[in-house]
Amino acid sequence: MTIDDAPREALRGGPRELLRWVATGAAVSRADLSRLSGLSPSTVSQRVEALISQGLLEETGAGRSRGGRRPRQLAVPTGGAVVGAIDLGAHHARVGTLDLSGRVVQARTLPVRIEDGPEAVLGTLLTEVTALAASSGATTSATGSTTADALRGIGIGIPGPVQHATGRIVSPSRMPGWNGFDVAAFCAGRIEVPVIVDNDANLMALGAHRTAHSELDHAVYIKAGTGIGSGVISSGRLHRGAQGSAGDISHCRVVADPAPPCTCGNSGCLEAVASGAALVTALRGQGVPVDDLTGVIRLIDDGDRQATALARQAGRAVGEILAVVVNFFNPQVVAIGGRLADCEPLLASMRATLYERCLPLATQTLLIERVAAGQDVGITGAAHLVIDHVVATA
Numbered sequence: 001m002t003i004d005d006a007p008r009e010a011l012r013g014g015p016r017e018l019l020r021w022v023a024t025g026a027a028v029s030r031a032d033l034s035r036l037s038g039l040s041p042s043t044v045s046q047r048v049e050a051l052i053s054q055g056l057l058e059e060t061g062a063g064r065s066r067g068g069r070r071p072r073q074l075a076v077p078t079g080g081a082v083v084g085a086i087d088l089g090a091h092h093a094r095v096g097t098l099d100l101s102g103r104v105v106q107a108r109t110l111p112v113r114i115e116d117g118p119e120a121v122l123g124t125l126l127t128e129v130t131a132l133a134a135s136s137g138a139t140t141s142a143t144g145s146t147t148a149d150a151l152r153g154i155g156i157g158i159p160g161p162v163q164h165a166t167g168r169i170v171s172p173s174r175m176p177g178w179n180g181f182d183v184a185a186f187c188a189g190r191i192e193v194p195v196i197v198d199n200d201a202n203l204m205a206l207g208a209h210r211t212a213h214s215e216l217d218h219a220v221y222i223k224a225g226t227g228i229g230s231g232v233i234s235s236g237r238l239h240r241g242a243q244g245s246a247g248d249i250s251h252c253r254v255v256a257d258p259a260p261p262c263t264c265g266n267s268g269c270l271e272a273v274a275s276g277a278a279l280v281t282a283l284r285g286q287g288v289p290v291d292d293l294t295g296v297i298r299l300i301d302d303g304d305r306q307a308t309a310l311a312r313q314a315g316r317a318v319g320e321i322l323a324v325v326v327n328f329f330n331p332q333v334v335a336i337g338g339r340l341a342d343c344e345p346l347l348a349s350m351r352a353t354l355y356e357r358c359l360p361l362a363t364q365t366l367l368i369e370r371v372a373a374g375q376d377v378g379i380t381g382a383a384h385l386v387i388d389h390v391v392a393t394a
């Protein structure tokens with residue numbers, strides 16, 4: 001069992017929480033940690049020693065004294081140790097290194113051609129992330145540690161369904177040649193650090209929750225870009241379900257006339273109505289020459305009548321599905337991220353549908369907002385997956 005799978009109550013003062021309090025500046029000493037956690041000083045010391053021996057915490061000399069001996073200060077090491085993160089999209093990948101508190105050290109966006117297949121795409125991205133880690137280590141490591149020591153693991157987000165236990169991709173849309181590919185095994189053959197694979201919506205959910213709303217226990221994050229999906233935080237942790245498909249709303253059926261065909265073989269799926277790819281297809285079908293999602297968003301921003309109508313229809317469709325999710329799950333916050341999150345007509349009709357279709361009790365205090373974490377939210381989530389793993393095995 002990893003810490004990620006542990007009940008939230010058991011996490012009070014757990015290693016991950018201690019680490020986060022230091023990383024956020026809430027605690028700078030063992031005494032602070034003892035006060036915040038309610039744990040005895042000896043238990044805190046024991047956990048802190050374990051984290052220090054794993055290189056996850058360090059002591060940085062003396063802090064301010066409140067009388068008596070000056071306490072040693074705790075810090076998350078900023079030099080050397082990093083985690084790697086890859087957030088793969090349909091046309092681009094965000095690749096980065098982050099420190100052990102989840103802060104971005106370096107990040108860059110690379111163009112990718114998903115149709116080149118998993119070996120070529122993942123091979124290039126792994127090379128990129130290890131190069132970034134090497135340069136992070138080379139420029140910031142105070143201890144002169146080697147790259148292998150510096151890179152503690154890599155988290156990878158895939159824009160399709162991932163079987164959580166195996167790290168295998170199962171029946172993705174728009175990823176020809178990737179079905180059944182074992183991402184974890186492929187990476188294990190090329191790099192010796194732990195590699196954790198998940199779908200992109202889960203990583204966005206984790207990244208957004210940890211950076212914006214870690215105090216809330218129940219949250220739903222919609223990722224609306226070329227595809228559409230969602231990630232669920234339940235009782236403070238990522239909820240994956242039995243296989244890892246929890247939150248995958250892409251093939252839920254919505255009311256649409258006519259019901260457009262979907263890549264899965266059915267028709268009228270949310271993805272076929274409301275995803276960025278669906279908007280491109282629909283506009284082209286109406287004779288509007290549009291190259292990609294960027295073109296669609298530009299038309300919507302310009303107030304184009306056809307594009308705006310389609311965005312409203314997409315928002316209603318997302319709202320319909322989300323209303324079922326909210327009635328069923330009763331989250332405290334629903335946040336929308338991805339490239340369509342800035343599309344005002346879509347957001348407005350999603351919100352209206354949600355209020356219309358939800359129980360008053362479910363929406364009374366419900367926060368509906370945009371994911372604020374920006375383009376690094378996916379790699380932040382990926383890094384937290386790895387950090388949780390590293391802490392759990394410390």
Ligand SMILES: [Zn+2]
Nearest residue numbers: 251262264269
């Ligand atoms: Zn479908």
